Amino acid sequence: MADIAPDRFALDIRDLAKTFDRPAVDGLDLGVRVGEYYVLLGANGAGKTTTLRMVTGLLRPDRGKISVFDVDALADPVGAKRIMAWLSDEPMIYDKLTPVEYLDFVAGLWGVERGVAQTRGRELLGSLGLAPYARQRCEELSKGMRQKVALAGALVHEPKLIILDEPFTGLDAGSARIVKDVLRARLREGCAVIMTTHILDVAERMADRIGVIDHGKLIAQGTLAELRQQAGGGDASLEDVFLSLIASNEDIAGAETGL
Amino acid sequence: MQAGGLLWFARHEWRLAWRDWRILMVNQGKRRNLFLAIGVIALTALLHLIASFVLHPETELIVAPSKRALVLITAILAMAWTLMLSQAMEAVTRAFYTRADLELILSSPVPAWRLFAVRIVAMAITVMMLSLLIAAPFINVLTWRNGAAWLAAYPAMAGLAWLAVAAAVLIMVAMFRLIGPKRTRFIAQVAAAIIGAIFVIGLQFAAILSAGSMDRIAFLESAAMTRHAPEPDSLFWGLTYAVMGRPLPLALLLLFALAGLGLVIVLFAARFGPFAVAAASVAHGHAQNDPYRTQVGWFRGFRNTTPGQALRRKEWALLRRDPWLISQTLVQILYLLPAAFLLWRRFDSGIDPATLLVPVLITASGQFSGGLAWLAISGEDAPELIQTAPVSPAAILRAKTQAVMVGTVAVFSPFLLALLLLDPRAALIALVGIVIAGACATAIQFWYRLQAHRGRIRRRQTASRLTTFTEAIASISWAATAAMVAAGFKLAIVPAIVSCGTVLAAWLMSPARAERGK
Numbered sequence: 001m002a003d004i005a006p007d008r009f010a011l012d013i014r015d016l017a018k019t020f021d022r023p024a025v026d027g028l029d030l031g032v033r034v035g036e037y038y039v040l041l042g043a044n045g046a047g048k049t050t051t052l053r054m055v056t057g058l059l060r061p062d063r064g065k066i067s068v069f070d071v072d073a074l075a076d077p078v079g080a081k082r083i084m085a086w087l088s089d090e091p092m093i094y095d096k097l098t099p100v101e102y103l104d105f106v107a108g109l110w111g112v113e114r115g116v117a118q119t120r121g122r123e124l125l126g127s128l129g130l131a132p133y134a135r136q137r138c139e140e141l142s143k144g145m146r147q148k149v150a151l152a153g154a155l156v157h158e159p160k161l162i163i164l165d166e167p168f169t170g171l172d173a174g175s176a177r178i179v180k181d182v183l184r185a186r187l188r189e190g191c192a193v194i195m196t197t198h199i200l201d202v203a204e205r206m207a208d209r210i211g212v213i214d215h216g217k218l219i220a221q222g223t224l225a226e227l228r229q230q231a232g233g234g235d236a237s238l239e240d241v242f243l244s245l246i247a248s249n250e251d252i253a254g255a256e257t258g259l
Numbered sequence: 260m261q262a263g264g265l266l267w268f269a270r271h272e273w274r275l276a277w278r279d280w281r282i283l284m285v286n287q288g289k290r291r292n293l294f295l296a297i298g299v300i301a302l303t304a305l306l307h308l309i310a311s312f313v314l315h316p317e318t319e320l321i322v323a324p325s326k327r328a329l330v331l332i333t334a335i336l337a338m339a340w341t342l343m344l345s346q347a348m349e350a351v352t353r354a355f356y357t358r359a360d361l362e363l364i365l366s367s368p369v370p371a372w373r374l375f376a377v378r379i380v381a382m383a384i385t386v387m388m389l390s391l392l393i394a395a396p397f398i399n400v401l402t403w404r405n406g407a408a409w410l411a412a413y414p415a416m417a418g419l420a421w422l423a424v425a426a427a428v429l430i431m432v433a434m435f436r437l438i439g440p441k442r443t444r445f446i447a448q449v450a451a452a453i454i455g456a457i458f459v460i461g462l463q464f465a466a467i468l469s470a471g472s473m474d475r476i477a478f479l480e481s482a483a484m485t486r487h488a489p490e491p492d493s494l495f496w497g498l499t500y501a502v503m504g505r506p507l508p509l510a511l512l513l514l515f516a517l518a519g520l521g522l523v524i525v526l527f528a529a530r531f532g533p534f535a536v537a538a539a540s541v542a543h544g545h546a547q548n549d550p551y552r553t554q555v556g557w558f559r560g561f562r563n564t565t566p567g568q569a570l571r572r573k574e575w576a577l578l579r580r581d582p583w584l585i586s587q588t589l590v591q592i593l594y595l596l597p598a599a600f601l602l603w604r605r606f607d608s609g610i611d612p613a614t615l616l617v618p619v620l621i622t623a624s625g626q627f628s629g630g631l632a633w634l635a636i637s638g639e640d641a642p643e644l645i646q647t648a649p650v651s652p653a654a655i656l657r658a659k660t661q662a663v664m665v666g667t668v669a670v671f672s673p674f675l676l677a678l679l680l681l682d683p684r685a686a687l688i689a690l691v692g693i694v695i696a697g698a699c700a701t702a703i704q705f706w707y708r709l710q711a712h713r714g715r716i717r718r719r720q721t722a723s724r725l726t727t728f729t730e731a732i733a734s735i736s737w738a739a740t741a742a743m744v745a746a747g748f749k750l751a752i753v754p755a756i757v758s759c760g761t762v763l764a765a766w767l768m769s770p771a772r773a774e775r776g777k
Contacts, residue, residue, distance in 0.1 A: 056647045082649040094573070094642035096580040101573075104561045108569020109648040118561040137580075153644070 004035040004208060009067065009191030010161045011038075016054060025052040026216035028064070032161075035187055038194045038208035041242055047216035048066035048196040052163050055194075056086040064239075068161050079121030082110065085159035089166035091150035099130050099149045102138065103156050110157035117156060124152040127182055129175070143170040151179060155186065163184060164195040168202055180206060204238040212245050219249045261374070268377040276381070295724065305588045306396040314400050326485045326504065334479050336419070338458045339394065343386050343420050345455030347427035350382040352447045354531065355440075355538045365532060375531035376524045381426060383520055387420035408504030415502040415509055418516035425519040432527050432534075440537040445582040452586035455751050456593045463597035490547050567658040568651040574635050574662035581713070587630060588670055595623060595674060617685055618675055618738035621692035625734020628667040628697035629726075632704035635659040638713035660701050667697045685745050692741035696734045703730050706769035729765040733758050 012034040018025045024046040032038040034224065042048045053059040055066055057077045064072040066080075073080035093102055100121065107117035124132050128148045138146055147170050153196040162183070169174050183193055183206075197203055203210060210227055222228050228236055231244040261267060325331075354375070364374050396414050396601035401409040430450075434443045466478035480483065489495040501508035564572065578584055636659055639645060643653060668675075671693055706727045736758035743751035 056643075058643055058646055078649045078651060081647055084647075086643065086647040088643060092644040094577060094640045096577050097573070101576060104564075105573045106644070106648075108564035108572070109566045109645070109650060111566060114561050114563040121561060125385075139522065247568050252333075 004033050008034045010034045010036070010069055011055065011194060012065075013055070013069040014065040016051065016066065017062045018047075018050055018054060019062055021173060023216050025054070025061070028216065030211060030218055030221075032192050032194050034069075034192055035190055036192050036208045037183070037187055037206055038192070039203040039210045040194060041203060041210060041238060042196070042197045042213035043246060046213045048213055050216075051213070052086070052165055052194070052196065056084065057161055058086070059082060066114070067181060080115055083159055084161040084163060085154035085157065086163045087154040087165065087167055088168040089152055091143075091146040091147055093138050093150050093153070096137055097136050098137055099125060099141075099152065100134045102149055102153055102231055107151040107156050110211045112157050115215070117162055120156050120158065121152070124155055124182075128152055128178055144172055144175050146173060147171055148179070151182070160191050161232070162191055164193065166197055168197060168199055169196060170195045178203070200238045210238070213248045214246055235244070265373050265377060268374050269380070272377050272381050277325045291725070298724070298728070301395070307400060310396040310400040314404070316396060320767070324491060324499075326491060327480055329491060329496050329499055330484055330488050332502065333496065334462065336498060336502060338462075339390065339416070340419050340423060342455050342460040343390055343423035343427055345451045346383060346389065347386050347420075347424045348384065348430060348447055348451035348454065350424075351427045351431045352384070352444060352451070354378050355435075355535055361535055365535065370529075370534035371535075372529040374593075376528040379424065379520070379528060381419045382425040382427075386424055387417045390416050390420045409775075411509050412502045413506035415512055418501075418512045419498075421516040421520045425516075425523040427585060428523045428527055432530065435534050435537070440534065444538070445585075448582045449586045449589060452590045453593065456590050458592055458598055466596060484580050501567045566648065567654060567661070570645075570650075570655065570658035571662045571665070575666060575714075578631060578634065578662075578666055581634065584630065584634065588627070592670070595619060598601045608618050616674070616678055617689045617692065618742040620678075620689045621672055621696050621738035621741050622734050624671050624693040625666050625696035625700050625730065625737065627670065628663050629700035629704060629734075631663045631666050632659075632701040634713055635663055636701075637708045637711050639688050640713060642710055656705060659696070660705075663701050664694060664697050667693060669736050687729050688741050692737050696737040699733045699737070699758070700730050703733070703760065703765050706766055723767070727766065732761045733765075736761065747761075 002076060009031045011030070012142040016025055016028040016030075017023065024045075026049060028047070030040075030051070040048050040051070050059060054061045054064075055068070055073065057073065057080070061074070068084055071079045072084065088252040094105075097105065103121040104117065107114075107121070112120070115189040125134050128151065130145065130148055130152065133141055133145060141149065147167070148176065151167065154164075157185055159234070167179065171179060180202075187193060195206075204224060207224070209221065209223055211218055214229070221229055224238060224241070227238075227241050227245070228234060231248075236244070264755055294436050355636075365371055391413060394412065398409060398412045401412070431443070431447060438446060462478065497508045498512060501512040636656075668690070675686055675690055675693075678689055736754040739754035740751045741760065743754065
């Protein structure tokens with residue numbers, strides 16, 4: 001387990017809001033501490049991905065404040081981007097490039113010095129089991145392999161905040177284990193990870209803290225034990241806890257609207 | 260209608276094609292639809308006008324066509340057929356390699372040959388419709404001037420289109436067998452591009468060699484050509500007579516075309532499934548455990564780069580590896596070869612090379628850089644990666660524009676160098692024109708950018724007719740400006756104003772400006 005700095009936030013979100021045809025994120029407050037693995041859970045359309053996309057600068061919030069390691073991500077987006085990485089469930093890679101060329105490209109975008117990029121690239125491709133495919137074009141790789149290439153790209157510039165949207169989609173058990181190990185190693189080096197997932201088993205075993213989001217609001221947050229407490233105690237699984245928290249929030253919302 | 264049957268698949272394909280067409284043609288907003296409707300009417304009238312100018316009144320064609328007329332019509336048919344074949348080869352390649360719904364259908368218990376049979380018929384209909392659309396103004400003018408017998412050209416062209424599709428399927432099947440699925444895709448795309456251009460270019464070379472000019476019509480109408488052509492009652496002209504409305508040749512052509520297409524469907528529709536699977540397998544190959552590659556060579560690809568350099572290098576690597584782009588580049592160069600050849604032959608005879616080659620180079624480069632800009636801007640495969648990088652949007656655009664401009668100049672540099680040796684002033688004018696036309700095309704692509712997969716570049720022109728139209732007008736106007744500057748005409752300012760006005764109008768109507776105004 002990594003050392004978590006209790007008072008230092010890697011990501012600090014205050015009163016974040018975004019409305020499309022209905023509110024997607026509605027006054028969200030959320031903090032991820034340095035060295036922490038934070039998992040954001042929520043039903044489909046709850047606002048998880050919208051939140052993360054606003055943090056990464058892919059969406060402009062209607063209101064609110066986002067700080068990444070004390071850098072104001074809205075006032076200084078380039079400064080914030082320099083220290084974070086975004087990985088979506090659809091690998092953002094180029095079919096016609098090889099993994100080595102892809103890492104070289106990403107390193108170039110983040111201005112990583114050649115020697116450093118080469119060492120990190122070699123380590124990442126090795127640790128993610130991509131070395132035999134290093135000179136093969138990405139179009140020839142399986143979905144899981146492509147996902148790992150994208151992860152290597154996200155890590156090659158050594159981000160301090162790693163933002164992952166469903167990173168385990170398409171990965172086999174062995175690959176998922178490798179990815180988890182790589183992420184844990186990053187946490188030990190002082191990074192922070194915020195991740196969305198529908199695989200509750202992964203959340204249960206990986207997360208230091210879990211946030212549950214519903215209708216764009218954070219309805220519960222804490223360690224698994226704390227969430228169990230909020231859901232009524234006992235030794236319930238995260239799946240039961242999650243469903244219970246969502247159901248009680250629906251009840252409250254229903255009572256408030258009189259439905 | 261039985262689910263999974265031929266008619267069921269036909270209905271499925273028709274529904275998809277119809278909705279696709281509706282989205283492209285109708286669902287673009289009222290204002291654009293109005294522009295589109297006016298544009299279509301104007302274009303139809305213009306094409307008929309051009310056809311009436313191009314076609315001389317040939318009243319003797321029906322009763323007793325001359326050898327000269329037969330040579331001319333046959334050459335036009337040959338050119339049309341090579342274009343149809345090229346288009347059909349492109350369509351068959353897509354049928355093999357575009358995944359889309361193929362995996363769903365191939366994994367279902369329905370025999371896949373039914374789908375492919377329907378798709379071959381759909382290709383035949385598409386190629387036929389496009390050919391008729393292009394030929395219609397000429398057929399209509401001929402019918403108006405020479406009588407209703409020329410209406411037979413419609414079914415004759417349809418027959419030629421079906422034959423082209425049948426031939427394309429045969430060629431593709433042979434290529435799959437001979438060179439395998441991995442190489443077939445690339446080679447078929449390049450071959451399709453070359454086939455589409457080769458007849459026209461061949462005729463131009465023949466015209467230059469025999470008559471010393473690029474005028475293909477003059478070459479076809481020359482006394483030597485007429486002298487060597489078979490007599491009008493020869494069987495050689497059967498196809499030409501079919502187009503001209505003679506019942507027996509027309510009936511034979513249609514019969515032969517339908518039989519050919521039917522035979523191809525019966526023989527090869529069932530093989531499309533395994534071919535498509537083989538094509539898909541290429542995209543999911545596995546790495547060989549090459550100890551040298553894994554231990555020594557694989558990490559040697561890193562370089563010291565700024566974000567701008569990284570973006571430019573990435574764009575160039577992707578452009579170099581794009582088979583469509585390579586085939587298009589090849590075609591651009593092929594089309595320029597006759598002009599360059601003529602220039603070379605005529606250099607000593609005092610003809611001004613600038614007026615000949617400068618506008619050709621600028622028009623071609625404008626179109627070419629428009630395609631490159633689309634790939635670099637709209638066809639970005641990892642837009643979120645770029646957006647989340649610590650690089651400003653302006654720097655990204657600058658790097659992409661540089662990639663496009665350098666790519667364009669690199670492709671056209673052999674011609675610029677040749678021109679430099681012959682006429683340095685003309686070379687300089689051409690270079691400036693290429694850069695300006697390229698910059699305009701890139702700007703238009705940037706203002707009208709719409710994220711799409713790179714593979715959809717073939718539909719770039721249909722997706723936004725406004726960009727296609729403004730890009731073409733701008734590059735043609737810059738070409739005219741450069742040619743007039745090279746020739747020393749002060750009126751060069753007129754096409755320059757037209758070009759600037761077109762680019763300005765494109766900016767005023769662009770979604771990028773509307774977004775900025777919000």
